[in-house]
Amino acid sequence: MDEMKVINLDKVSFQLKEIHNFEWLINMGEVFSVFDEQDSGNICFGIEKDGTRKFVKYAGAKTKEYTGQPEDAIAILKNSIPIYEHLKHKHLINLLEHFEVENGYVLVFEWFEGECLHSHWSFPPPYKYNHPDSPFYRFKQLPIEQRLKSFKSIVDFHLNVERNNYVAVDFYDGSILYDFKNNVTKICDIDLYKKKPFINKMGRMWGSSRFMSPEEFKLGSKIDERTNVYNMGAISFGLLGGELDRSISKWDGGQELYKVAIRAVSLDRSERYSTIEEFISAWEKALKQGL
Numbered sequence: 621m622d623e624m625k626v627i628n629l630d631k632v633s634f635q636l637k638e639i640h641n642f643e644w645l646i647n648m649g650e651v652f653s654v655f656d657e658q659d660s661g662n663i664c665f666g667i668e669k670d671g672t673r674k675f676v677k678y679a680g681a682k683t684k685e686y687t688g689q690p691e692d693a694i695a696i697l698k699n700s701i702p703i704y705e706h707l708k709h710k711h712l713i714n715l716l717e718h719f720e721v722e723n724g725y726v727l728v729f730e731w732f733e734g735e736c737l738h739s740h741w742s743f744p745p746p747y748k749y750n751h752p753d754s755p756f757y758r759f760k761q762l763p764i765e766q767r768l769k770s771f772k773s774i775v776d777f778h779l780n781v782e783r784n785n786y787v788a789v790d791f792y793d794g795s796i797l798y799d800f801k802n803n804v805t806k807i808c809d810i811d812l813y814k815k816k817p818f819i820n821k822m823g824r825m826w827g828s829s830r831f832m833s834p835e836e837f838k839l840g841s842k843i844d845e846r847t848n849v850y851n852m853g854a855i856s857f858g859l860l861g862g863e864l865d866r867s868i869s870k871w872d873g874g875q876e877l878y879k880v881a882i883r884a885v886s887l888d889r890s891e892r893y894s895t896i897e898e899f900i901s902a903w904e905k906a907l908k909q910g911l
Contacts, residue, residue: 624636624637624684625637625638625639627639627640627642629642629645629646629651629654629665630646630650630651630652631650631651631652631653632651632652632653632654632665633654634654634656634663635656635684636656636663636681636682636683636684637682637683637684638682640680640681640682640723641722641723644721644722644726645665645667645676645678648667648669648674648676648728649667649668649669649670649674650667650668650669651665651666651667652666652667652668652673653665653666654666655741656683656684657684657685657740657741658683658685658686659685659686659687660686660693660696660811661679661683661686661688661690661692661693661696662677662678662679662683662693662697663678663679663681663683664676664677664678665678666731672731673731674716674728674729674730674731675713675728675729675730675731675732676726676727676728676729677697677726677727677728677729678697678724678725678726678727679693679694679696679697679724679725680693680694680721680723680724680725681723681724690723690724694724694725696811696812697725697727697811698725699811700727700810700811700812701715701718701727703786703810703811703813704727704810706784706786707777707780707781707784707786707810707813709776709777709780711773711774711776711777711805711806711807712777712806712807712808712810713729713730713732713797713806713807713808714729714730715727715728715729716728716729716730729808732797732799732806732808733799733801733802734797734798734799734804734805734806735755735797735798735799735800736755736794736796736797736808737755737756737759737793737794737796737797737798738756738792738793738794738796738828739754739755739756740794742754743755743756743757755798755800756793758800759798759859760859764860764872764873764911766803767859767860767872768860768873768907769803769805770796770798770803770805770859771855771856771859771860773804773805773806774796774805774807774852774855775852775896775899775900775903776900777807778791778848778851778852778896779896779897779900781813781848781896782845782848782895782896782897785815785816786813786814786815786816787813787814787816787818787843787844787845787847787848788810788813788847788848788851789812789813789814789818789825789826789827789843790809790811790812790825790826790827790828791807791810791813791827791831791851791855792827792828792830792831792855793828793831793855793858793859794809794828795807795808795809795810796808796855812826814843816844817842817844818842818843818844819840819841819842819843820835820836820838820839820840820841820842820843821839821840822839823837823838823839824836824837825837825843830854830858830863830864831851831854831855831858832851832854833846833847833850833851833854833889834887834889835847835889845894845895845896846889846892846893846894846895847889848896849884849892849893849894849895849896849898849899850884850885850886850889850892852884852896852899853881853882853883853884853885853892853899854884854885856873856877856881856884857871857881857885860872860873860877860881861873861878861881866881866882866885873911874906874909874910874911876906876907876909876910877903877906877907877911879906880899880902880903880906883902884899
């Protein structure tokens with residue numbers, strides 16, 4: 621393997637497959653953090669200027685975990701701009717601006733003081749599930765009411781996705797940011813969401829298999845509202861239950877909610893709720909019956 625090149629910017633250093641010019645970034649403010657472990661071909665930074673923090677997402681560099689070509693990463697990042705604009709929502713990180721630079725493309729978001737629930741770079745499994753400092757572990761220790769509120773934020777955003785005629789692709793716990801101080805949940809990384817109608821042309825689609833429906837593995841399958849319902853059900857088991865162990869013994873949300881969640885993840889599409897709206901309605905009815 622070729623030797624990695626170390627890049628130093630302000631308070632951070634990171635490795636790339638080759639030297640890359642980040643002068644444009646230094647001009648935007650002081651770089652205080654870097655997120656360089658993604659396999660998407662993007663590299664992300666926290667920057668601060670005059671007391672205001674921003675989150676910068678960049679494609680164009682040869683990042684260490686990415687096996688594709690920088691131009692493909694740039695194309696996906698550019699294509700994500702209308703998605704963030706169409707799906708703008710209080711529970712989605714806010715896109716402020718975007719622009720081209722010499723060797724790549726930049727998206728600038730409002731900074732959110734949240735921690736990623738799947739921070740695999742700091743807490744790879746099994747530490748994700750059992751280390752006291754892991755954001756996911758800490759989230760699972762929160763009272764059920766707070767976790768239910770967090771899940772509601774996620775589902776509300778996906779109702780917005782449904783109403784705007786999109787389907788969620790590659791949504792998993794790595795797309796969830798949680799601010800433990802203020803108990804606020806936001807969603808990031810919706811770059812691969814698709815406008816309907818959408819057909820699976822890949823076979824195994826992008827995403828974490830822990831949250832993916834059977835149709836996301838099957839060439840030619842329709843990816844639609846019922847796929848979104850499965851995804852939300854699987855997420856509920858991640859946040860409120862035993863993730864892939866979907867037994868009621870691992871479930872913290874009471875029997876009525878369990879019935880809703882388990883129906884949402886039916887392998888047979890026709891047995892799931894037909895829309896996110898229908899799922900929410902069943903979920904809220906179950907909540908009224910108590911935990």
